[in-house]
Amino acid sequence: MPRPLITDLSSADLAAWCLAQGDRSFRAQQIRRWIYGKRAMGFSEMHDVPGALRTALEEQFDYFGGAVVRHQKSKDGTEKLLLELRDGEQVECVLMREDDRRTVCISTQVGCAMGCVFCASGLMGVKRNLSTGEILDQILRLDRLLSGEERITNVVLMGMGEPLANLKHVLPALETLNEKGGLGLGARRITISTVGLPEKIRELAAHGTPFNLAISLHAPEDELRTRIVPVNARIGVEAILSAADDYFAATGRRVTYEYCLLAGTNDDPAEARRLAGLLRERNAHVNVIPMNPVAAVAWETPSEPRTEAFVEALRRGGINVTVRKRKGADIDAACGQLRLSELQRTT
Ligand code: SAH
Numbered sequence: 001m002p003r004p005l006i007t008d009l010s011s012a013d014l015a016a017w018c019l020a021q022g023d024r025s026f027r028a029q030q031i032r033r034w035i036y037g038k039r040a041m042g043f044s045e046m047h048d049v050p051g052a053l054r055t056a057l058e059e060q061f062d063y064f065g066g067a068v069v070r071h072q073k074s075k076d077g078t079e080k081l082l083l084e085l086r087d088g089e090q091v092e093c094v095l096m097r098e099d100d101r102r103t104v105c106i107s108t109q110v111g112c113a114m115g116c117v118f119c120a121s122g123l124m125g126v127k128r129n130l131s132t133g134e135i136l137d138q139i140l141r142l143d144r145l146l147s148g149e150e151r152i153t154n155v156v157l158m159g160m161g162e163p164l165a166n167l168k169h170v171l172p173a174l175e176t177l178n179e180k181g182g183l184g185l186g187a188r189r190i191t192i193s194t195v196g197l198p199e200k201i202r203e204l205a206a207h208g209t210p211f212n213l214a215i216s217l218h219a220p221e222d223e224l225r226t227r228i229v230p231v232n233a234r235i236g237v238e239a240i241l242s243a244a245d246d247y248f249a250a251t252g253r254r255v256t257y258e259y260c261l262l263a264g265t266n267d268d269p270a271e272a273r274r275l276a277g278l279l280r281e282r283n284a285h286v287n288v289i290p291m292n293p294v295a296a297v298a299w300e301t302p303s304e305p306r307t308e309a310f311v312e313a314l315r316r317g318g319i320n321v322t323v324r325k326r327k328g329a330d331i332d333a334a335c336g337q338l339r340l341s342e343l344q345r346t347t
Helices: 011-020 027-037 051-060 132-143 163-178 198-207 222-228 230-234 237-251 269-279 304-316 337-346
Strands: 066-073 079-085 090-098 101-105 109-111 126-129 154-157 190-194 212-216 255-261 284-290 320-323
Touching: 011 027, 066 132, 079 132, 090 132, 090 337, 101 132, 126 163, 132 163, 154 163, 163 190, 163 198, 190 198, 198 212, 198 237, 212 237, 222 230, 237 255, 255 269, 255 304, 269 284, 269 304, 284 304, 304 320
Parallel strands: 101 154, 154 190, 190 212, 212 255, 255 284, 284 320
Antiparallel strands: 066 079, 079 090, 090 101, 109 126
16 A cells, blocks of 8 residues: 555544644645645655654655656647656546637546447446546646746546546635635536436535536436447446436536437437437536547547437537547647556557
């Protein structure tokens, strides 16, 4: 077992630890300022923290949870990191720049158990959950790629893994992002993307912080959805929509439905009309994602006119639609691709 990461501790945990070291609890806020505000690269930089406490930090915790093994920069300002965790597993995270927005996309598991047919992350199943610190660590690493005046403005849990299958570690990480002494990001700037696990959606609603919820629907009916998202066989579209309605009722947050367009599979305008029928009466938003090509899978992205026709059919059906822009296409930025290419290179 490696040592705990400093980021595995909540602010209350850290305050309690400071007291247990014979110091004062406000030291916790000082330490967190170095981590989340001042972009320190290690405990040794925390020069307003007393030496004895700094030594105890060095002895008992690791500062970063992984080493940067690859760093790619796209022409469009997107940057991607492949991190090697302390047990040798690898995860990916991405920084996207768009006008004033600095959005980071992070992973919650090593691999993924959901097995969506077009996704690189699920090709080799799930290895393990990330700890809270390992989730936050990706943010720290990406934050340190920013220039002095740049700040992370948005966080999306759309990297590798199913966030709601690891809520136990995801929620404390999101709370730290949300807290003033952490990154201080409003809940509306944090988006959790899920394959759609109804019980977990309700658990998240009960937690009470109104994070944005995005549901990867990809099809308006079960037969088609199960072909694309195999876990749908034991869930079903109806149960997902009903949980999403509960989420909206509990948080007041409009739910986003992601729809990854796969050529010849779910991109018929008839599916768009069906989807519009499902969502029209709901306060919903659809994010259409033309599939990012993945080397190892046979599925393909539709042509632009085909995508346009789908989007148009949704609009005519009275649905709010956006089409996701492709970012970092020249650096394998779609989730799971970099780890996959690394695994293929080394095995
Ligand atoms: N497991 C969660 C979060 C990770 S995936 C989920 O299913 O939502 C984040 C989003 O990227 C999902 O909507 C997923 O379907 C989509 N995605 C995965 N592979 C993709 C690809 N090759 N092209 C486009 N979108 C992809």
